[in-house]
Each structure stands twice: as structure tokens, then as C-alpha cells.
Amino acid sequence: MQVRDIPNLLTGIRILLVVPLIYVLLxxxxxxxxxxxxxxxxxxxxxxxxxxxxxxxxxxxxxLDPLADKLLLISSFIMLAWLGHLPYWLMxxxxxxxxxxxxxxxxxxxxxxxxxxxxxxxxxxxxxCQVLLIMAVIIAQLPGLDMFxxxxxxxxxxxxxxILSGMQYIWHWGGQAWRLSRAQKTESExxxxxxxxxxxx
Numbered sequence: 366m367q368v369r370d371i372p373n374l375l376t377g378i379r380i381l382l383v384v385p386l387i388y389v390l391l392x393x394x395x396x397x398x399x400x401x402x403x404x405x406x407x408x409x410x411x412x413x414x415x416x417x418x419x420x421x422x423x424x425x426x427x428x429l430d431p432l433a434d435k436l437l438l439i440s441s442f443i444m445l446a447w448l449g450h451l452p453y454w455l456m457x458x459x460x461x462x463x464x465x466x467x468x469x470x471x472x473x474x475x476x477x478x479x480x481x482x483x484x485x486x487x488x489x490x491x492x493x494c495q496v497l498l499i500m501a502v503i504i505a506q507l508p509g510l511d512m513f514x515x516x517x518x519x520x521x522x523x524x525x526x527x528i529l530s531g532m533q534y535i536w537h538w539g540g541q542a543w544r545l546s547r548a549q550k551t552e553s554e555x556x557x558x559x560x561x562x563x564x565x566x
Contacts, residue, residue, distance in 0.1 A: 369421040372412035376426060379408045379433040383440050390444040395506040402500060405437055431484070434492065435463060441499045450502050455520055459495070462531040469538060485537050487530035494523045 382405050389397045412430065416422045439460065446456040484492075498519040505512040 372416040373426050375408045375412035376429045376433050379405050383436045395503050485533045487533045491526035491530040494526050498523050
């Protein structure tokens with residue numbers, strides 16, 4: 366392993382944390398769940414800093430990093446909804462948005478061209494709100510701590526940012542797909558015209 370692989374190693378550790386996170390949530394060990402999420406958040410920030418600061422970005426890292434984030438967030442949402450700490454409608458809304466983005470990316474790749482996944486600005490805000498909500502919900506389960514009013518506000522904030530970021534993805538990638546398809550159509554028409562002009566000459 367080379368030094369430049371450290372960000373990918375940290376990302377891999379974050380992916381491996383998904384299993385113990387599910388286990389401790391099932392066991393309702395909220396202190397340990399909070400520590401796992403804290404370690405995962407530090408790992409996320411550190412691998413991003415190292416990759417950007419030392420120019421250690423890689424194709425593998427660009428795939429694994431958002432995958433690790435999604436696995437942790439999705440597993441947390443599912444488990445907290447299962448335990449009755451989050452409404453099911455919010456879990457389904459978050460999962461539905463991610464599933465729609467994934468399907469859109471696959472369709473874009475096969476019908477338009479190479480798909481480079483870049484989070485839109487509202488998606489970053491949505492991810493931050495989701496992390497804050499998960500941490501607030503877990504902290505609210507600890508004895509002597511009352512954060513239920515904050516979690517109620519965060520639930521609706523996550524719902525709004527989930528919907529708006531999904532719409533921004535549609536606007537951004539839909540517009541790009543439309544522009545690329547028009548450019549491809551124009552290029553194919555110009556190729557068809559060239560033989561005609563050559564024959565006339």
C-alpha cells in the first residue's frame with residue numbers, strides 16, 4: 366500500500382463501520398452508536414482533506430467515498446425508523462430520492478454518456494442535515510437529555526432539503542442530458558451533410 370492510498374483506507378474503514386453501527390443500534394447501545402458515527406464523521410473529513418491537500422484523489426476514492434456516506438446514512442435511517450425513533454415516511458423519502466438518483470445515473474450512463482457523480486450544493490446541505498438529525502435522535506435516547514423539539518425541527522428540515530436537492534439533481538443532470546443529446550444530434554446531422562456536399566463537388 367502506498368501513502369496516497371490512505372484516504373481510500375479511511376473510506377474502507379468507514380464502510381466497515383456500517384455493520385457494528387447496525388448491531389449497536391439493534392442492541393440500543395446509543396452511546397456506542399454515537400461514538401461510531403463520530404469516528405465515521407472524523408474519518409470522512411480526514412480522508413477528504415488528505416485527498417485534496419496532497420492531490421491523492423483517485424477514481425476508486427470518488428466511488429467509495431459517497432458510497433460509504435450513503436451506506437452509513439441509509440443504515441442509520443432504516444434502523445432508527447425500525448426502532449420507532451424516526452417516522453417511516455422520512456426514511457422512505459430519503460431512500461426514494463437516493464434510489465431515483467441511482468436509476469437516473471445508470472440511465473444517463475447508458476443513454477447519454479459517461480456519468481461523473483458530483484453532488485449538487487443542496488445535496489451537501491441535505492447530507493449535513495441528515496447527519497445532524499441522526500446524531501440528535503441518538504442523543505435524545507440517552508438518559509437525562511431532552512432533544513425531541515430539536516429532532517422534530519430537523520425531521521422537517523431533512524424532508525425539505527431531501528425534496529429540494531432531488532429537484533436540483535433533476536434540473537442539473539436533466540439539463541445536461543438535454544444539452545448533450547442536442548449536441549450529439551447536431552453532430553450526427555453535420556456528418557450526414559458532409560458526404561452530400563462532397564458528392565456535389
